[in-house]
Amino acid sequence: MEHIVNIDTITMLHNLLGYDKPVHHLITLIDFDNIQYPSKYRNRQMIIGFYTISLKKNCDCRVKYGRKYYDFSEGSMMFTAPGQVTTVENESNNTRGWMLCFHPDLIRKSQLSSKIKEHTFFSYDSSEALHLSEEEEEIINNIVKTIEKEFDQNSDMYSEQLIVSNLEVLLNYARRFYGRQFITRASVNKDVVSRFETLLTDYFESKSLMDNGLPTVKYLAQEMGYSTNYLSDLLKKETGKNTQEHIHFHLIEKAKSLLLGTQEPVAQIAYMLGYEYPGHFSKFFKKKIGVSPSEYRK
Numbered sequence: 001m002e003h004i005v006n007i008d009t010i011t012m013l014h015n016l017l018g019y020d021k022p023v024h025h026l027i028t029l030i031d032f033d034n035i036q037y038p039s040k041y042r043n044r045q046m047i048i049g050f051y052t053i054s055l056k057k058n059c060d061c062r063v064k065y066g067r068k069y070y071d072f073s074e075g076s077m078m079f080t081a082p083g084q085v086t087t088v089e090n091e092s093n094n095t096r097g098w099m100l101c102f103h104p105d106l107i108r109k110s111q112l113s114s115k116i117k118e119h120t121f122f123s124y125d126s127s128e129a130l131h132l133s134e135e136e137e138e139i140i141n142n143i144v145k146t147i148e149k150e151f152d153q154n155s156d157m158y159s160e161q162l163i164v165s166n167l168e169v170l171l172n173y174a175r176r177f178y179g180r181q182f183i184t185r186a187s188v189n190k191d192v193v194s195r196f197e198t199l200l201t202d203y204f205e206s207k208s209l210m211d212n213g214l215p216t217v218k219y220l221a222q223e224m225g226y227s228t229n230y231l232s233d234l235l236k237k238e239t240g241k242n243t244q245e246h247i248h249f250h251l252i253e254k255a256k257s258l259l260l261g262t263q264e265p266v267a268q269i270a271y272m273l274g275y276e277y278p279g280h281f282s283k284f285f286k287k288k289i290g291v292s293p294s295e296y297r298k
Contacts, residue, residue: 004085008049010103024151026106027163029144030099032056045085051122052080053170054099055132055140076129077140077174081122100144102167110164112171119171120229121178128230136177143170182237192224193238196231196246199223204250213274214251217243252288255281259297266293 221228232242270281
């Protein structure tokens with residue numbers, strides 16, 4: 001069995017692709033027109049040690065992220081964070097576009113380091129890629145050209161700050177464009193919300209609640225066929241509540257029904273709701289409702 005390939009640095013990536021030594025050791029721009037993906041690395045799992053932002057067009061290729069595939073033939077943007085497992089199954093010579101790669105050390109001392117977690121699309125699945133209009137693509141390409149120009153020329157005391165600032169602008173535009181994508185797919189998203197509500201309702205009405213405890217965000221996302229962040233962002237956009245908040249809403253509603261509709265002791269209701277320790281349920285209920293379960297029942 002072949003081992004997983006670890007690509008920890010920008011220099012290692014250049015070596016793998018047959019590129020010259022990178023001008024900047026923490027950031028690079030890969031032009032898909034100028035590379036041929038080494039055949040020995042096809043179908044191999046790779047763990048990338050840096051962030052990647054890619055735009056591919058006219059690509060007759062399939063890339064596998066985790067257990068899902070994505071076809072880049074339509075053209076789309078994808079974002080990956082360090083530590084994600086990637087498998088390239090085939091790469092066409094017709095591929096157009098670029099991949100901007102930057103190491104976490106580049107942003108380590110900046111505010112972007114702490115804020116980058118807000119850009120949840122770095123954890124989206126490949127099937128949740130960002131599709132750009134021509135105008136949006138032009139905006140993104142211009143920002144990337146500015147970044148490339150900054151790290152490709154002789155650096156000075158302002159270079160790194162300007163690179164990071166433009167990276168943040170790029171990510172903020174991506175967030176805006178994802179917001180547009182959620183809106184334009186509103187009819188599809190409403191169907192997702194409906195299926196999600198059915199899934200959650202069925203779970204709370206089944207034995208799964210008492211046997212397995214509360215459903216996790218990860219479990220619900222897997223059942224829906226989405227990544228955890230994408231599902232939460234979609235639900236937040238459509239309903240105002242993320243996945244965890246939906247779970248808590250259903251939990252409170254179920255608890256209220258049991259408290260007012262049965263004579264079961266509070267401790268037993270806590271067990272019925274999947275809690276191992278009744279005290280944890282009482283504390284959660286009071287935090288959400290303002291009174292204890294016993295006081296609510298009275």
